[in-house]
Amino acid sequence: MTIDGQTFAIVDTSLAGAKAAHTLREEGFDGRLVLVGTEPERPYEQPPLSKEYLRGEAQRDAVFVHGASFYADNEIELRLGESVIDVDADHRELSLDTGEWLTFDRLLLATGAEPRRLTVPGSELEGIHYLRTLADGDALRERLDGGGRLVVVGAGFIGAEVAASARQGGLEVALIGPSFFAAGDVASHLDPRLRRLRVKHWTTRYTRGPRRRAACSARPSATSDRCG
Ligand SMILES: Cc1cc2nc3c(=O)[nH]c(=O)nc-3n(C[C@H](O)[C@H](O)[C@H](O)COP(=O)(O)OP(=O)(O)OC[C@H]3O[C@@H](n4cnc5c(N)ncnc54)[C@H](O)[C@@H]3O)c2cc1C
Numbered sequence: 001m002t003i004d005g006q007t008f009a010i011v012d013t014s015l016a017g018a019k020a021a022h023t024l025r026e027e028g029f030d031g032r033l034v035l036v037g038t039e040p041e042r043p044y045e046q047p048p049l050s051k052e053y054l055r056g057e058a059q060r061d062a063v064f065v066h067g068a069s070f071y072a073d074n075e076i077e078l079r080l081g082e083s084v085i086d087v088d089a090d091h092r093e094l095s096l097d098t099g100e101w102l103t104f105d106r107l108l109l110a111t112g113a114e115p116r117r118l119t120v121p122g123s124e125l126e127g128i129h130y131l132r133t134l135a136d137g138d139a140l141r142e143r144l145d146g147g148g149r150l151v152v153v154g155a156g157f158i159g160a161e162v163a164a165s166a167r168q169g170g171l172e173v174a175l176i177g178p179s180f181f182a183a184g185d186v187a188s189h190l191d192p193r194l195r196r197l198r199v200k201h202w203t204t205r206y207t208r209g210p211r212r213r214a215a216c217s218a219r220p221s222a223t224s225d226r227c228g
Contacts, residue, residue, distance in 0.1 A: 006031035009094060009102060011084050012110035013037025015045055018065040020108055025074045034077040036084055041134050049137035050161035055168055144169055
């Protein structure tokens with residue numbers, strides 16, 4: 001793809017943005033390639049944040065999509081910690097919170113998703129974490145290192161993974177959700193046999209040992225027969 005002199009702007013310095021930029025270079029795009037994102041870190045993968053990184057089994061360097069020199073080596077401009085506040089499609093310009101305008105020929109918006117914020121009384125108290133960014137992962141990991149009891153609100157895949165990681169670290173965990181291992185819309189589309197298998201796998205793998213009853217007590221009655 002030879003489009004000399006063109007600027008391809010990508011709004012997302014996360015997984016999709018990094019992969020798209022990589023692919024563009026691999027496919028021969030030789031124009032200006034700019035990634036803009038609010039994250040202060042270079043692109044990283046989020047999945048380890050609820051699993052091996054949270055458990056302290058993976059080093060920080062392991063979560064990044066590419067090595068530190070990849071972007072300079074491939075002439076990919078990373079504009080970290082910058083937010084796009086307006087898109088002027090007619091003039092092909094992005095307005096940045098730095099006060100600058102970035103002109104583009106092509107634009108990829110891949111702004112991702114964020115966890116829903118709790119708005120209940122007390123939701124601003126100390127000790128409440130959300131998990132999406134590497135900084136969130138660092139803060140949660142530090143907390144879990146201190147031991148104690150963890151309450152996870154949200155029994156989807158990520159909530160269950162955090163609960164499992166915390167159990168592996170020896171913490172007492174209560175996992176709260178409308179139904180055990182609901183995983184939101186995703187699980188509702190799973191074959192019931194697969195859902196049962198996941199529950200069985202989770203319960204046998206993560207609830208053995210002296211703290212088993214504490215973990216089980218957090219479960220709704222639908223699965224309580226597995227708690228013995
Ligand atoms: C803890 C955790 C565990 C996960 N585990 C798994 C897993 O095991 N398997 C799996 O398939 N998926 C998993 N996911 C989901 C997976 O990480 C996401 O699907 C993936 O990160 C999506 O990447 P993305 O680049 O599309 O979006 P995101 O990672 O959400 O990135 C979007 C980026 O756009 C930026 N942005 C948004 N608006 C603006 C703006 N106006 N200006 C500038 N920048 C902006 C955001 O700051 C963000 O950095 C997990 C997610 C989390 C949080």
